[in-house]
Amino acid sequence: MRTKAAVAMEAGKPLEIMEVELEGPKAGEVLIEVKATGLCHTDDFTLSGADPEGLFPSILGHEGAGVVLEVGEGVTTLKPGDHVIPLYTPECRECPSCLSGKTNLCTAIRGTQGQGLMPDGTTRFSMLDGTPIYHYMGCSTFAQHTVMPEIALAKVRDDAPFDKICYIGCGVTTGIGAVINTAGVEIGSTAAVFGLGGIGLNVIQGLRMAGADMIIGVDLNDDKEEMARKFGMTHFVNPSKVDDVKAAIIELTKTERDQIGGVDYSFDATGNVQVMRDALECSHRGWGVSVVIGVAPAGAEISTRPFQLVTGRTWKGTAFGGAKGRTDVPKIVDWYMDGKIEIDPMITHRIKLEEINEGFEMMHKGESIRTVVVY
Numbered sequence: 001m002r003t004k005a006a007v008a009m010e011a012g013k014p015l016e017i018m019e020v021e022l023e024g025p026k027a028g029e030v031l032i033e034v035k036a037t038g039l040c041h042t043d044d045f046t047l048s049g050a051d052p053e054g055l056f057p058s059i060l061g062h063e064g065a066g067v068v069l070e071v072g073e074g075v076t077t078l079k080p081g082d083h084v085i086p087l088y089t090p091e092c093r094e095c096p097s098c099l100s101g102k103t104n105l106c107t108a109i110r111g112t113q114g115q116g117l118m119p120d121g122t123t124r125f126s127m128l129d130g131t132p133i134y135h136y137m138g139c140s141t142f143a144q145h146t147v148m149p150e151i152a153l154a155k156v157r158d159d160a161p162f163d164k165i166c167y168i169g170c171g172v173t174t175g176i177g178a179v180i181n182t183a184g185v186e187i188g189s190t191a192a193v194f195g196l197g198g199i200g201l202n203v204i205q206g207l208r209m210a211g212a213d214m215i216i217g218v219d220l221n222d223d224k225e226e227m228a229r230k231f232g233m234t235h236f237v238n239p240s241k242v243d244d245v246k247a248a249i250i251e252l253t254k255t256e257r258d259q260i261g262g263v264d265y266s267f268d269a270t271g272n273v274q275v276m277r278d279a280l281e282c283s284h285r286g287w288g289v290s291v292v293i294g295v296a297p298a299g300a301e302i303s304t305r306p307f308q309l310v311t312g313r314t315w316k317g318t319a320f321g322g323a324k325g326r327t328d329v330p331k332i333v334d335w336y337m338d339g340k341i342e343i344d345p346m347i348t349h350r351i352k353l354e355e356i357n358e359g360f361e362m363m364h365k366g367e368s369i370r371t372v373v374v375y
């Protein structure tokens, strides 16, 4: 079939809207009609050329929601008409990682996914002249139709609006999951969140759910403060307006009884390695836990004095908030539908696929939280 897509032809160039060829689903695969997709900073990161796994030409996009149109041979858990959220972290429930109970990082198809291919080693997308187009993060939601493995689709209730729940395909789950699954934040905790964009705001919402007392938000852009306060941020620090952001956070957390200071939990949602270091080092001596969420460019490395760890801080990372997609994503959709979490105010812009490059420009200018393409 033919479908419309925004194709990343080359690193650093705008996406090109075009008709592409899409082969139908093979064994174990599912054809879906994408109804909506969010623009995540990771799409921009890969388009910029900073992603060591970036491939071109490819169809980016990994924060979608849609409807099953057709299933391939052997697919048993989905049928046409089902509403689904694509998962860049699948859940096969059979690989050593899934069976370990210790991680959400299913390894069943990670090798081919990183090569921009379906599990059989081929691509379903091509240009009209036959040139193959790579898949992206196993999802490619910047196409109106896409083919995905059955194990990489979460079946969700059919009364949930696509243009909101698409955000659960990455940002919402990553932010809330980082707090609940990865950090395990307790009631009464203190926390610092670096980067108040589409991920950081969901970390803040997760901290509020977990019952954190003090939630310090950090961003270079003062315009992010108002929205973050609505989601539960209690204090705001702009690093460009203080001498030392670490010292400022430690000072905020000192009490009469505790003159050491430092947050119980910190989160990097910027992808900047110096910020990751600051996040670790502003966490409390003896027990502070710092979670890396941000994705850093090829070649970037993190560093700190080992003494920071010797003195009891823990440095962790999280992918998709530690969530097991097929199990957890339908529950998070329920949380949204039951009013336990908010999504609507974070979706600041709705656009057509043809306007997708303007959507990325708004992200660069810091004007948007989440922009959603509605097909």
Ligand code: NAD
Residues within 6 Å of the ligand: 040, 041, 042, 045, 170, 171, 174, 194, 195, 196, 197, 198, 199, 200, 218, 219, 220, 221, 224, 239, 269, 270, 271, 272, 275, 292, 293, 294, 295, 296, 318, 319, 320, 321, 363, 366, 369
């Ligand atoms: P975003 O562009 O919406 O937000 C980033 C925010 O960080 C912006 O508000 C920006 O002003 C702020 N910022 C940038 N540099 C800063 C600095 N030095 N100090 C303080 N604030 C700074 O991006 P997003 O969609 O929220 O994504 C955030 C990061 O998380 C990206 O690196 C993205 O690739 C990554 N991410 C990771 C996962 C995962 O599973 N680990 C999932 C989604 C996104």
Ligand code: AHE
Residues within 6 Å of the ligand: 040, 042, 043, 051, 052, 053, 054, 089, 105, 110, 170, 295, 296, 319, 320
């Ligand atoms: N390909 C990059 C890393 C990109 C990355 O870290 N991706 C996150 C999800 S970001 C979503 O917005 C992730 O889940 N990683 C785990 C995985 O298996 O890809 C690189 O540096 O090579």
Ligand code: ZN
Residues within 6 Å of the ligand: 040, 041, 042, 043, 062, 063, 170, 171
């Ligand atoms: Zn993402």
